[in-house]
Amino acid sequence: MKNLLSATALLLASTSFGYAEGSLQLFNWGNYTGPKLLEKFEKETGIKVTVTDYDSNDAALAKIEAGGSGFDLVVPTHQYVQIYAEKGLIQKLDLSKIPNHKNIAPEWMDVSWDQGRTLTIPWQWGTTGIAVNTSVYKGDINTSDIFLHVPEELKGKINIVPEMNDIVNLAVMAAGGEPCTEDTTILKQVRDDLIAAKPDWISMDYGATEKLSNNDWAASVNWNGSTMRVRLANPDVKYGYPKEGYPVWMDSVALLSDAKNVEEAYTFLNFIAEPENAALISDFARYANGIAGSEPFMPEDMKTAPEVQIPEEFKAAGKFIPTCSPKAQDYMTAIWTELQK
Template identity: 70%
Template sequence: MRNIVSAVALLMAGTSLASAEGELQLFNWGDYTNPELIAKFEEETGIKVTITDYDSNDTALAKVEAGGAGFDLVVPSANYVPIWREKGLIQELDLSKLPNHANIAPEWRDVPWDPGRSHTVPWQWGSTGVAVNVDAYDGDINTSAIFLDPPEELVGKVNVTPEMNDVISLTLMYVGGEPCTEDTEVLKKARDKLLEAKPKWLSMDYGMTEKMAANDVMASVYWNGAIFRARLQNEKVKYGYPKEGFVFWMDSVALLSDAQNVDEAYQFMNFIMEPENAALVSAFARYANGISGSDAFMPEDMKDAPEIVVPEDLKSAGHFLPTCSPKAQEYYAAIWTELQK
């Protein structure tokens, strides 16, 4: 899911992007698209791809909803897909133009957030957990206490990624609640816990692959693939799955309702569902994908990586986030606003 948006991408996102035959405008999470994949697609098709980055689901949704951005494809997370659909921002796919749709792995073909895969195709999936530099702390890392009740060794050394849904959901599960709850007592417990913990944090930021690899941050709420990449640079970085509950997510590619380069968009979606190309998607950002047959092309070090293979005794603690009700979204927003003060 992901990294900080660049200043250049922000500048691009602030203007309407012209469409033209043989072009494709992809609106995707930052640091999430393999340049090798894009180069291969451009060489095979002659289509020029322009990528504009965003840093959160809310940023992407707000930009497209404002209109006039000129994007063709977007990559929302599972719990946001129903929102994009309800707002009419993405269109139903013509599966006759996607012969590789049959390559979607059985477990990802009919998902709660997109029944029958009528509006999206898989990009990548993973988890949100906690990362710790074990030189700084050698205790249990499979707990959200790392950021909500930081051990003394980590006080002032913890980062919390500013992704509202992930952070509040992790906190709700830590205090015994469930994501998207409307129970005000449980929500108050989560708010209080976050406000109590915040003075013990170093930052609320992105870019943790680089910062944890460089020992600038000793612990962080973050995404598994990005921490995998950090660990490849610094063996002391480890990824934990909070036993109180952690987040599973899947990001999928959707065709925007006002897309101008529709044929090019279909070519790209079909292209990324080729097993060899799906493996290229994963090889860069280090997340799993949802395409059958891609394992044969995946990097060897991903096949048994602890950031990819969830321990058996912790699998049941992982939860895909539901789409919150409007009331729950209001509660989340209120907590998040207070946390930003």
């Protein structure tokens, strides 16, 4: 998901792609598809991949639902997979065309959002937490109070990634609720906390990798892989796991129902399920992947990185966000709409 560059212009622009043999259209999060992976794929298969970026799950879903996108593959976060399926936007996979399907790690095979992995192939998984420049703020970073009750040192210096499900559910867990709650008492507190905190934020934006690295921001709600990339450029930046609860997520690749380059898409899906290639995905964006056997090919620094290897003391606080009920989604959207004003 993550460490994004805005792609609003791309999303708003009308798209007209050619469907020449040996081409593939991938719709993915910005700054999330490694050049080395694409170079290797094209060299081995002769298939040219065109990547179009998006900056949020909701933006991607809206673009696909509008129809005529021209894309073949999309990379939704886990709680959106069933939404795509129920709307008929993605198709069931022909597993006979993906022999590397067997490489999906057991813990990522029979997942609640895609039992048996008949709809998606893993891309990467990670967490949403808090990135803080510890030369600016030396207090506890493992708490959502960093953005909900901003410490004096971080006021006007903290960014919030504008991903509704992450931000609202972080606030819900901080208020003692469960993700996707319909409890209006909890949700009112969430709304009040977010509205009260907003004046202390510098922005609600993407681009944390660059802006935290350059000290333009001192903190941000951010994703773990992006934060690792920041730390490699700016060692003062550390990743906090909110003890009140934080989202754990997985992004996976799905084949769109109106895909034109179907055989090329299957070639790509099989390619990314090869352990060495899955490791190339992780090498670029710095998130773990869901392919067994990729570990020997992974970058050495990821094997001990605190952003990737969740410290034991914080593991229990991580929660997968389910696909929210329509009512819960409506409540979140109302809070988010008010927060955007």
